Amino acid sequence: MDNQASVPNTGSDQGQNLNQILQQVAEHKGCGTSSEGGKASCGSSTAPEDMDPAVWEKVKNHPCYSEEAHHHYARMHVAVAPACNIQCNYCNRKYDCANESRPGVVSEKLTPEQASRKVLAVASTIPQMTVLGIAGPGDPLANPEKTFKTFDLIFNAAPDIKLCLSTNGLSLPDHVETIKKYNVDHVTITINMVDPEVGQHIYPWIYWNHKRVTGIEAARILHERQMLGLEMLTAAGILCKVNSVMIPGINDKHLVEVNKAVKSRGAFLHNIMPLISAPEHGTVFGLNGQRGPTAQELKALQDSCEGEMNMMRHCRQCRADAVGLLGEDRSSEFSTEKVMEMDIQYDAEGRKAYQEKVEVERQATVLAKQAEMTDLEAEFSDLKVLIAVATKGHGRVNEHFGHAQEFQIYELSTKGSKFVGHRRVDLYCQGGYGEEDTLPTVIRAINDCVAVFVAKIGGCPKDSLKAAGIDPVDKYAHEFIEQSAVKYFKEYLTKVKSGEIVHAERGDADIRQGAYIAA
Amino acid sequence: MAFKIITSQCTACSACEPECPNNAIREKDGTFIIKPEKCTECLGYFDDPQCVAVCPVDDTCVIDNSYPRYVEA
Ligand code: SF4
Ligand code: SF4
Ligand code: SF4
Numbered sequence: 001m002d003n004q005a006s007v008p009n010t011g012s013d014q015g016q017n018l019n020q021i022l023q024q025v026a027e028h029k030g031c032g033t034s035s036e037g038g039k040a041s042c043g044s045s046t047a048p049e050d051m052d053p054a055v056w057e058k059v060k061n062h063p064c065y066s067e068e069a070h071h072h073y074a075r076m077h078v079a080v081a082p083a084c085n086i087q088c089n090y091c092n093r094k095y096d097c098a099n100e101s102r103p104g105v106v107s108e109k110l111t112p113e114q115a116s117r118k119v120l121a122v123a124s125t126i127p128q129m130t131v132l133g134i135a136g137p138g139d140p141l142a143n144p145e146k147t148f149k150t151f152d153l154i155f156n157a158a159p160d161i162k163l164c165l166s167t168n169g170l171s172l173p174d175h176v177e178t179i180k181k182y183n184v185d186h187v188t189i190t191i192n193m194v195d196p197e198v199g200q201h202i203y204p205w206i207y208w209n210h211k212r213v214t215g216i217e218a219a220r221i222l223h224e225r226q227m228l229g230l231e232m233l234t235a236a237g238i239l240c241k242v243n244s245v246m247i248p249g250i251n252d253k254h255l256v257e258v259n260k261a262v263k264s265r266g267a268f269l270h271n272i273m274p275l276i277s278a279p280e281h282g283t284v285f286g287l288n289g290q291r292g293p294t295a296q297e298l299k300a301l302q303d304s305c306e307g308e309m310n311m312m313r314h315c316r317q318c319r320a321d322a323v324g325l326l327g328e329d330r331s332s333e334f335s336t337e338k339v340m341e342m343d344i345q346y347d348a349e350g351r352k353a354y355q356e357k358v359e360v361e362r363q364a365t366v367l368a369k370q371a372e373m374t375d376l377e378a379e380f381s382d383l384k385v386l387i388a389v390a391t392k393g394h395g396r397v398n399e400h401f402g403h404a405q406e407f408q409i410y411e412l413s414t415k416g417s418k419f420v421g422h423r424r425v426d427l428y429c430q431g432g433y434g435e436e437d438t439l440p441t442v443i444r445a446i447n448d449c450v451a452v453f454v455a456k457i458g459g460c461p462k463d464s465l466k467a468a469g470i471d472p473v474d475k476y477a478h479e480f481i482e483q484s485a486v487k488y489f490k491e492y493l494t495k496v497k498s499g500e501i502v503h504a505e506r507g508d509a510d511i512r513q514g515a516y517i518a519a
Numbered sequence: 520m521a522f523k524i525i526t527s528q529c530t531a532c533s534a535c536e537p538e539c540p541n542n543a544i545r546e547k548d549g550t551f552i553i554k555p556e557k558c559t560e561c562l563g564y565f566d567d568p569q570c571v572a573v574c575p576v577d578d579t580c581v582i583d584n585s586y587p588r589y590v591e592a
Contacts, residue, residue, distance in 0.1 A: 082530075082531065082532045082533050082534075083532050083533045083534035083537075083573075084532065084534060084575060085534070085573070087575060093530050093532060093575035093576065094530050109531075137532075138532055138534070142534065143533070145537075207534075207572055207573045210538075210565045210566075210567070210569060210572070211565075211566070211567055211572060212567065212571075212572040212573075
């Protein structure tokens with residue numbers, strides 16, 4: 001703990017090259033498919049031909065990097081790291097790290113041995129599970145023994161699983177060597193400020209060199225360690241993503257500066273998440289009435305940073321022990337008790353075969369969208385609309401309205417469809433019938449959308465949606481999302497032209513407060 | 520005196536355990552406790568009691584008045 005790792009020269013040529021490569025990766029958006037051997041083929045010429053195959057190999061199937069891959073591959077987290085070395089005003093340490101999970105969530109704490117068993121059990125049951133993260137419940141690098149023991153066990157038993165970790169950055173510079181040793185695929189740092197003046201309103205204290213440091217001094221040290229850690233990762237060739245929590249009135253405008261600072265130091269993705277704050281979480285911000293951003297404020301900030309670098313909009317702040325694809329959470333199938341009883345056969349071959357099938361599926365999704373795009377490009381209109389989609393993954397409209405725990409939001413324009421975020425809703429339908437009072441909540445969550453695509457929907461919610469001006473669309477059931485979205489937009493344009501519908505700006509929408517899955 | 524942990528407030532985050540220079544802290548029944556005979560109040564090691572400095576819940580690691588003041592050997 002006392003030894004500080006030596007700092008490599010971050011201005012080296014190697015660092016420069018990596019920056020260029022990462023920039024190419026960052027610019028290469030949306031396309032998810034690639035053939036074997038690192039030769040990328042997106043079904044078209046959009047392949048990143050000049051990209052280092054090693055970097056492409058790292059990112060192409062990564063549900064955390066690629067929104068598109070997110071529909072096909074799954075990640076899981078294990079809660080092995082309970083301690084933390086700083087305090088954030090949006091965190092109540094009775095619960096999981098709010099940087100990585102939603103506030104107010106408690107994960108089941110595991111020992112490294114239990115955690116690695118759980119990972120193998122999940123990987124054997126869900127072949128799409130390709131990424132294992134350690135993100136809490138505290139700070140993984142404030143628990144280095146537990147974190148790296150877990151990595152060691154999994155690295156040896158299942159080398160095909162990618163490892164990642166998230167940190168507040170304070171002790172990151174001390175561990176870059178070890179992170180490299182375990183071939184950790186990517187590191188996420190939560191960076192909410194690059195100016196201690198701003199930071200002092202977010203972090204009341206840090207534990208540093210055997211002392212509790214407070215105020216602007218605490219924020220200054222944290223900031224310096226975060227920047228140093230990021231530079232060291234870049235120099236070591238480890239991919240780094242940055243998360244920021246958007247806190248209106250405190251760092252909302254400042255995050256544009258953060259975006260520039262982290263980009264210039266080689267961060268490859270920047271993910272801006274909304275502050276989630278409610279008095280019942282017992283956090284400083286929850287108690288002093290600090291509000292979170294609205295859906296429109298969040299999107300506006302993400303849009304203003306988009307020109308700067310690739311933004312990640314699909315992060316759903318899931319709980320630290322989440323398991324599954326998209327909004328799905330199958331963690332209850334893998335409780336410690338059940339995992340300890342399971343007879344686990346790790347089938348590396350079977351996993352590989354399954355993942356090859358998934359690649360074919362992804363290729364089809366991309367091709368279908370491209371085919372649909374051909375005549376849209378000729379259209380001329382600056383109309384932009386949002387739609388909400390109920391999906392269980394695989395890139396298809398395949399969830400019932402009443403079963404959806406969240407909706408994927410796409411922005412449609414003549415440029416095609418673009419994923420812009422997701423909205424969590426409470427389960428509208430519990431046990432087969434809709435509960436009347438939750439429907440207004442769902443409508444508020446997708447109030448800025450003109451339509452909602454579902455596999456199936458009942459008569460009652462259909463009427464309420466129509467009354468709220470949201471078109472319930474079930475004709476694309478089990479079709480590809482993006483292809484259907486483009487089809488829908490073409491029809492929408494035609495109807496607007498013929499005067500059949502009048503296009504009007506939709507209002508703002510709510511961001512759900514509270515845990516993604518109730519603990 | 521030694522330090523003690525008010526167990527009803529302890530979140531069992533374990534942050535204090537590795538920081539104690541005397542290995543006085545361990546887990547018991549889902550929370551953490553300090554063995555008073557091992558605690559030196561961090562005297563001879565650090566200016567501040569480490570468990571107090573790192574604990575995320577204020578006033579959870581506190582002086583236990585039922586123990587005599589630790590005297591450096
Ligand atoms: S880094 Fe995470 S666990 Fe630590 S105080 Fe901040 S939000 Fe909480
Ligand atoms: S005061 Fe110091 S010696 Fe005593 S329990 Fe706390 S950390 Fe250990
Ligand atoms: S640091 Fe505080 S909350 Fe955490 S285990 Fe120790 S006494 Fe409990």
